[in-house]
Amino acid sequence: xxMNADNPAPGKxxxxxxxxxxxxxxxxxxVLAALLLAEGWAHRHVIFPWEEWYGFYAAFGFVAxxxxxxxxxxVLRPIVMRDxxxxxx
Amino acid sequence: xIASAWPPxxxxxxxxxxxxxxxxxxxxxxxxxxxxxxxxxxxxxxxGNQFLVPFFRQELVLARVDRLSVVFGIIFHxxxxxANLYALQVEDRFQNAAGLxxxxxxxxxxxxxxLFTLFVFWxxxxxxxxxxxxxxxxEKAMAAGFRYFMVHVVSGLCLLGGILLQVQATGTVAFGHIxxxxxxxxxxxxxxxxxxxxxxxxxxxxxxAYPESTVTGAVFLxxxxxxxxxxxxxxxxxGTEALIWIGAAMTVFPIFFAVIENNLRRVLSYSLINQVGFxxxxxxxGTELSLNGTVSHAFSHILYKALLFMSMGAVLHQTGKINAxxxxxxxxxxxxxxxxxxxxxxxxxxxxxFSGFVSKSMVMEAAALGDLRLVWFMMLFASAxxxxxxxxxxxxxxxxxxxxxxxCKEAPLPMLLAMGLAAALCIGIGVYPQxxxxxxPYPTDFQPYTAGHVISQAQLLLFAALAFALMLLxxxxxxxIRAINLDVDVxxxxxGRAFYxxxxxxxxxxxxxxxxxxxxxxxxxxxxxxxxxxxxxQRLGFRALALLYGNHEWMKQKMxxxxxxxETGAHPVGDGVLRAVLLLTxxxxxxxxx
Numbered sequence: 001x002x003m004n005a006d007n008p009a010p011g012k013x014x015x016x017x018x019x020x021x022x023x024x025x026x027x028x029x030x031v032l033a034a035l036l037l038a039e040g041w042a043h044r045h046v047i048f049p050w051e052e053w054y055g056f057y058a059a060f061g062f063v064a065x066x067x068x069x070x071x072x073x074x075v076l077r078p079i080v081m082r083d084x085x086x087x088x089x
Numbered sequence: 090x091i092a093s094a095w096p097p098x099x100x101x102x103x104x105x106x107x108x109x110x111x112x113x114x115x116x117x118x119x120x121x122x123x124x125x126x127x128x129x130x131x132x133x134x135x136x137g138n139q140f141l142v143p144f145f146r147q148e149l150v151l152a153r154v155d156r157l158s159v160v161f162g163i164i165f166h167x168x169x170x171x172a173n174l175y176a177l178q179v180e181d182r183f184q185n186a187a188g189l190x191x192x193x194x195x196x197x198x199x200x201x202x203x204l205f206t207l208f209v210f211w212x213x214x215x216x217x218x219x220x221x222x223x224x225x226x227x228e229k230a231m232a233a234g235f236r237y238f239m240v241h242v243v244s245g246l247c248l249l250g251g252i253l254l255q256v257q258a259t260g261t262v263a264f265g266h267i268x269x270x271x272x273x274x275x276x277x278x279x280x281x282x283x284x285x286x287x288x289x290x291x292x293x294x295x296x297x298a299y300p301e302s303t304v305t306g307a308v309f310l311x312x313x314x315x316x317x318x319x320x321x322x323x324x325x326x327x328g329t330e331a332l333i334w335i336g337a338a339m340t341v342f343p344i345f346f347a348v349i350e351n352n353l354r355r356v357l358s359y360s361l362i363n364q365v366g367f368x369x370x371x372x373x374x375g376t377e378l379s380l381n382g383t384v385s386h387a388f389s390h391i392l393y394k395a396l397l398f399m400s401m402g403a404v405l406h407q408t409g410k411i412n413a414x415x416x417x418x419x420x421x422x423x424x425x426x427x428x429x430x431x432x433x434x435x436x437x438x439x440x441x442x443f444s445g446f447v448s449k450s451m452v453m454e455a456a457a458l459g460d461l462r463l464v465w466f467m468m469l470f471a472s473a474x475x476x477x478x479x480x481x482x483x484x485x486x487x488x489x490x491x492x493x494x495x496x497c498k499e500a501p502l503p504m505l506l507a508m509g510l511a512a513a514l515c516i517g518i519g520v521y522p523q524x525x526x527x528x529x530p531y532p533t534d535f536q537p538y539t540a541g542h543v544i545s546q547a548q549l550l551l552f553a554a555l556a557f558a559l560m561l562l563x564x565x566x567x568x569x570i571r572a573i574n575l576d577v578d579v580x581x582x583x584x585g586r587a588f589y590x591x592x593x594x595x596x597x598x599x600x601x602x603x604x605x606x607x608x609x610x611x612x613x614x615x616x617x618x619x620x621x622x623x624x625x626x627q628r629l630g631f632r633a634l635a636l637l638y639g640n641h642e643w644m645k646q647k648m649x650x651x652x653x654x655x656e657t658g659a660h661p662v663g664d665g666v667l668r669a670v671l672l673l674t675x676x677x678x679x680x681x682x683x
């Protein structure tokens with residue numbers, strides 16, 4: 001691979017081609033659907049009762065992520081964010 | 090004791106001197122050879138206490154060889170080799186020597202069988218780590234290194250105080266199970282260890298100092314200080330309930346800071362605290378499964394965290410930038426670094442087939458078996474959070490995201506080899522964890538790869554990734570902002586300045602006053618007095634008399650006469666005094682002759 005390649009023209013690079021994003025999202029949705037289906041098929045050894053709820057981990061992952069990002073952005077950031085030279089002043 | 094073997098750690102420490110003196114190819118060969126020799130030496134030691142040194146009616150144990158110390162010794166040597174390989178092209182005496190001493194001190198601390206040996210190696214780590222931070226030689230690095238040093242000197246004193254009290258109370262320096270039942274001494278030791286494990290509120294030194302260290306120094310730092318603390322806590326405080334809650338808090342709070350942090354090496358520092366939190370929970374639960382989980386998680390964590398620090402170090406090394414707002418789109422220029430970074434990101438996120446999966450699940454399962462519901466939920470939340478900051482943010486911001494326009498060279502070959510080796514181990518442990526499991530302190534038949542477990546974890550992570558994708562596409566994902574975020578150290582850093590101002594206004598005023606009174610007025614007065622002390626005494630006496638009896642005319646006359654005598658120095662001497670002086674003279678002569 002040419003490590004010092006100049007910025008290739010748009011459309012030449014696989015990751016910035018217009019169709020790539022759609023394809024990636026399609027793959028992600030397919031995998032997610034497969035995981036949800038697989039849950040019904042797999043024998044699961046659970047310890048807590050809520051682990052048996054269908055899609056518990058999927059829902060928890062999604063919600064936890066959104067909560068984390070929003071709390072960090074709208075609660076923590078306004079409290080702790082300062083200019084970059086805060087400690088130099 | 091084995092005649093041909095050395096105490097573990099000593100080889101690495103002594104090897105620092107040639108490392109500082111050699112140059113070029115011999116130095117490079119030396120840096121790679123030393124960890125291998127030291128590891129072989131360590132593995133040759135039989136189980137039990139070796140290298141016993143008598144010390145003030147006590148016995149120092151330089152090598153306590155058991156399953157717990159050996160597994161930490163092995164991973165410390167592996168990472169010392171990888172970090173030295175990564176730093177191979179760094180021709181800097183300070184860094185080369187400090188890295189080896191730091192690694193050696195960590196190995197020494199892990200094998201220390203008594204509290205004094207442990208303390209000596211503990212302080213040696215502090216000193217060498219400070220050098221690794223300051224070796225970047227920027228103003229910020231110097232200041233951060235100084236702050237690092239101060240924090241660890243204080244915690245070291247706390248530890249020393251605890252050790253002295255402990256030795257006084259128990260009569261032995263042996264280092265074994267301590268627990269919190271021993272009163273003040275055990276608490277001081279507990280807190281001394283806690284500072285190095287970056288407990289909540291005591292953690293601020295870590296995200297302050299590590300991102301300011303050198304490119305290669307951060308790789309060493311990420312491995313040794315916190316994991317040595319994990320080891321000593323696992324040794325001395327297993328089953329201490331406080332650690333469960335400390336650890337659970339550690340898994341959760343740093344991820345919020347990591348989400349909004351701009352400096353990518355600082356993101357990794359917060360993520361480090363989060364991962365050590367899982368280890369703390371494992372120690373706190375204190376069952377065989379949970380302690381195995383702690384040790385195996387420390388083992389795999391050292392590898393993937395070093396890998397992530399190496400990949401971000403390579404970005405910093407090649408571009409001179411590390412803020413998420415300044416880099417981006419680097420996959421074009423640094424495809425190998427990008428690939429290795431993704432392996433590290435997948436490992437820390439605990440994707441199946443990567444190392445984090447086979448170790449973190451042990452701690453999670455131990456918490457579930459102990460019916461620690463809240464702790465379990467906190468750790469599950471943190472697991473989804475890890476995916477955000479370390480799994481997605483690090484590789485995405487550095488290598489994808491917006492195109493920063495930076496076109497640089499790929500990282501140098503030694504760096505790539507080191508990252509490749511760490512990445513291979515991350516995948517190796519993830520795919521085939523049995524060799525790691527066989528090293529753990531307790532025998533285990535833990536099975537990470539059950540269908541249910543794989544599906545649960547994949548769901549958790551991929552649905553979190555879906556949340557990321559949807560937020561990014563809809564524009565609701567928080568942007569990276571050129572800014573810093575306050576942490577607890579604002580209290581010490583700004584508080585330090587406030588104290589300085591307070592001291593300036595109060596103590597300096599007191600100082601000025603004391604200066605005026607003592608060194609100006611008082612000395613002037615005394616000098617004046619002692620110019621004519623007798624005369625001044627008389628004067629004072631007359632004034633006192635005048636106060637008592639009133640200022641009579643005869644007294645004024647006496648005063649003026651005596652003043653005149655003082656000034657001329659002519660006091661009348663009675664013949665009684667003359668006779669006494671003569672007698673003394675004669676006596677002196679007689680004594681001398683006799």
